[in-house]
Ligand SMILES: Nc1nc2c(ncn2[C@@H]2O[C@H](COP(=O)(O)OP(=O)(O)OP(=O)(O)O)[C@@H](O)[C@H]2O)c(=O)[nH]1
């Protein structure tokens with residue numbers, strides 16, 4: 001989507017993380033890039049050839065030496081002339097190299113500005129541009145794989161297929177608008193209804209895959225809760241595979257909520273160990289229990305832990321509507337114990353039942369390990385897909401009033417288009433790209 005708003009100045013930034021490394025990269029993009037090449041390198045390097053060069057500042061002093069890569073348009077990341085200077089990755093060298101590029105006519109890039117230009121130049125659609133940030137931020141292999149699929153356009157292609165179906169249906173409907181209501185025959189009505197049904201089915205599929213994928217992005221908060229001493233901290237340590245939380249036979253050991261990132265089948269989760277729930281007169285413990293309640297309010301999944309073979313103390317005040325897994329711990333101490341239906345029996349000590357618990361957590365979080373590729377959707381995408389779904393549902397109820405039917409289709413189309421950025425407001429772009437880091 002080339003746009004008139006493409007700003008025509010030239011930007012530069014350090015593209016590698018701050019700190020020290022073998023190589024650091026300064027990236028330059030914009031119309032003045034060839035001129036900056038001549039000033040900093042003394043020449044315009046051949047296109048896309050690694051060229052060994054000295055990098056010089058405005059006074060002609062050498063700042064560093066390394067590899068220069070020049071990408072003429074349109075075959076560059078941004079679609080503009082791009083220069084990459086690969087120098088030695090130290091903060092002082094990188095700053096000096098950046099300063100040399102700024103002195104030669106560039107200005108400092110804003111966060112996400114390279115990717116924003118790539119979007120404005122039509123190199124990436126909006127969903128792909130977001131996938132760049134998601135790939136960089138991916139918290140697990142699975143999330144990275146999904147982000148890469150979005151970046152290569154799989155998500156956009158699925159949306160495109162939906163839109164194509166909608167366009168056909170819209171064309172059909174707009175044609176019928178020209179006829180008086182009573183002249184539209186039953187055959188046409190049935191055709192439109194069948195097509196609408198197909199689009200709705202396809203949309204539901206994309207939505208389901210996107211909901212699954214959004215779990216990979218956000219990291220699911222799983223809160224371990226129960227009476228003191230039931231083994232919450234021991235279970236956290238087991239699931240984390242590390243002795244993270246303090247475990248003692250003293251009831252009321254854990255005070256602060258402890259967060260531990262873990263992965264189950266490539267899905268990133270944050271396990272939260274909490275202070276055991278009971279009425280306590282100890283000030284510190286009471287503050288800890290308050291924190292437990294706050295964590296519970298934010299939980300995506302609650303693991304309610306009880307002791308096998310002991311009388312079950314029902315936990316009061318667990319948040320309603322949050323998926324919950326009931327777990328009986330310490331089965332090694334209760335031979336012959338069988339967990340009530342719908343709950344699990346485990347031992348944090350021996351590890352028994354842990355595999356089933358892992359699966360149950362994923363299930364409660366809404367992850368179904370079908371092995372099918374999912375879309376690493378953002379909240380923004382889910383909301384747009386749900387909006388589109390709502391309009392299609394409304395269209396289905398308007399099969400006798402074509403102008404309303406057509407209007408709902410138009411809105412559904414618009415909602416889908418907002419995901420890839422066909423119809424996207426400037427302020428939304430600012431919000432999306434503003435969250436990137438500088439140099440991306
Ligand atoms: N035999 C046996 N002992 C366990 C098991 N899980 C925990 N324990 C023991 O139970 C005691 C309490 O364990 P913790 O993990 O500290 O319990 P907690 O629920 O975190 O307790 P608080 O932090 O005080 O609320 C410790 O002595 C653990 O070694 C288990 O599966 N089997």
Ligand SMILES: [Mg+2]
Pocket residue numbers: 232233234245246247253254273274
């Ligand atoms: Mg504990």
